[in-house]
Amino acid sequence: MIGSGVSIVGAGMVPFGERFEASYEDLLLDAWDALLAGTDGRVDPDRIEAAWLSTALGGLIRREAVTGASLADPLGFHPRPVTRVENACAGGSDAVRNAAFAVAAGAYDLVLVLGVEKMRDLPTRASLIAQRGTMSHLWWHPRGATSPYLFGQHATTMMAEGRITREDMARVSVKNHDHGRLNPNAFMRKPVSVEQVLAAPPVCEPLTVLDCCPTTDGAAAVLLCRSELAGRFTDAPVELVASGLATDTMYSHTKPVFGAQEAPTRAAADAYKMAGIGPSDVDVAELHDCFTVAELLAYEDLGFCERGASAAWLASGAPALGGSLPCNPSGGLLSKGHPIGATGVAQLCEVFWQLRGEAGDRQVDGASIGLTHNVGGNGQVCCVNIARRG
């Protein structure tokens, strides 16, 4: 990545779900233990030089602002540097990006990225419907503009333009729940049908509860190193070849269009350029399907299909397991869950396992290039990371 190579040499996560018994610290320790367990004793934890930690709500919920050092404390990480990165739902991927810059700069040889969130402790209505705290209370919430509402605007526009139908959105939920059934780390592991999605309780027109990702607790971790050293830690390293981050205005009334998102489009373009590849080179992708319509938008924003062709591309079977570019083999946010600060890190865990052939029943055969697409706010920020086997 960016001249000096950066590789991923370890990944671990907790099964996402309802973890009322676990604290932020418990979740991080479990993800850390899972990471270490996967390294066959070849990583000495004391050799890790620095950490980046992503949590969106940790500071809000805990009413504190020393979040990085505090949360890494139970790992015995001090006196080593810890930086908290917050970038809404895209914070996990941006933490990876910043950690990778530090390694590429030659500042460190081996660094840790952690992501964590506890969402279930909040009142359900606040966390599920409004995703309390992830949008500005000054601007959005007094106007009723919750996350499902803001993504509903894209859905309504795309339906009005004849680009997608209500059923197309439901089919994203069906596909991702089908994938998630195969993933022991996923929260919602039961298959759903198009009929069930359509008949589920409404959240915000046209989205039902099965169009929305579940409120989830979880944590994930990845270990990055200088590529020249990767062979010390693993026989199957994965290179992090690119990271693109982009932003957009936060105001709906100043957005030029709905049915397309500038930040993801720009982040992907930057990442493809940095990696020297195009969308057709991607073998497997983890997409930010916070709502079903968001995955359809992603197909187009990322160039997996032409603008306006997402429904047809989905119908072709391309993004399903067994298709030409499986999207969200992990089950995605819809099935696996969406603990905000952990999501981008967990997406990279899945890509790491896919590129090493370790994804079990949900393995994408022969995948050598993987992409993560991690969106924050109303498409206000997006981070796209790209990894390559070897």
Place this chain on the structure above:
Amino acid sequence: MIGSGVSIVGAGMVPFGERFEASYEDLLLDAWDALLAGTDGRVDPDRIEAAWLSTALGGLIRREAVTGASLADPLGFHPRPVTRVENACAGGSDAVRNAAFAVAAGAYDLVLVLGVEKMRDLPTRASLIAQRGTMSHLWWHPRGATSPYLFGQHATTMMAEGRITREDMARVSVKNHDHGRLNPNAFMRKPVSVEQVLAAPPVCEPLTVLDCCPTTDGAAAVLLCRSELAGRFTDAPVELVASGLATDTMYSHTKPVFGAQEAPTRAAADAYKMAGIGPSDVDVAELHDCFTVAELLAYEDLGFCERGASAAWLASGAPALGGSLPCNPSGGLLSKGHPIGATGVAQLCEVFWQLRGEAGDRQVDGASIGLTHNVGGNGQVCCVNIARRG
């Protein structure tokens, strides 16, 4: 810095103080305008490629978690990447560190670092005394362990060991208010006497209100670039030669000692090593004097004097303007103020101006190496940045 050079080519800040009429966005825009005004039209704002933004309380106070992109929105910064870094009171310096890594990695040529905080909108008792939100409410506040209390532990220990007296602490306040009188950007510009400090209302034994930095609104900005390009933007660039970050346990009961801080000591050692210098090479320093005792601790942690010799070193006049190593020529946090997320960035602004000979009445003659020391929490985190003229 770290192989590939990183230079500072612009700096701007708002006068710190009481800014009830200004929003977070207003403060950032004013700092940004001040930065641009200092660049003689040689910086095209559209050429800035990415930003890092530090705020500790922005997410808490605004009840949101897209803080970076939202706060940069009024600058017209989208679609460019914006990352929010939060590291308690040391977030501003850590934002500089992460931005520098990205430039050193070759990812960008020209990047912006912003820091901002509004503290005055909070109830005075909450913000002044408890520094509400900067310590974990889970651990500290239920136990009465506010910031003055935690630093008071150091003061009590150092007094009991006979290393400092109550008057030594007061002399730090006298010195920094003397310096701050000369700084138009400082909040508290009146001189104070030892007698006034001792007789001021008590906050937490042995600290009076004049031992504590004032609750302050403010914002600051610096512009970093690849050193090879610095000549395009200024005739007097300053090189950022090192950045060290370190952490400590958050728990007072597991700290091995009081009267010394591991994170600042470690961060400084790392920064000196990276810069290839020692403490005696430093010509000017901006120190994190959140409390008077914190500056005495800093002299020792940074190696400006031997452990235990801080009071004598202060009495020698060394850290005063005109001394051998002026500390806090800006007035420091005690006089200039401490808008949390902005502080580390504003410290680097002062060093930038000092190394360029632009510090007016508070200029340190011939300064060529400057250091910033930015502490978060109960010494739980510290970032030390070092800059060099040319």
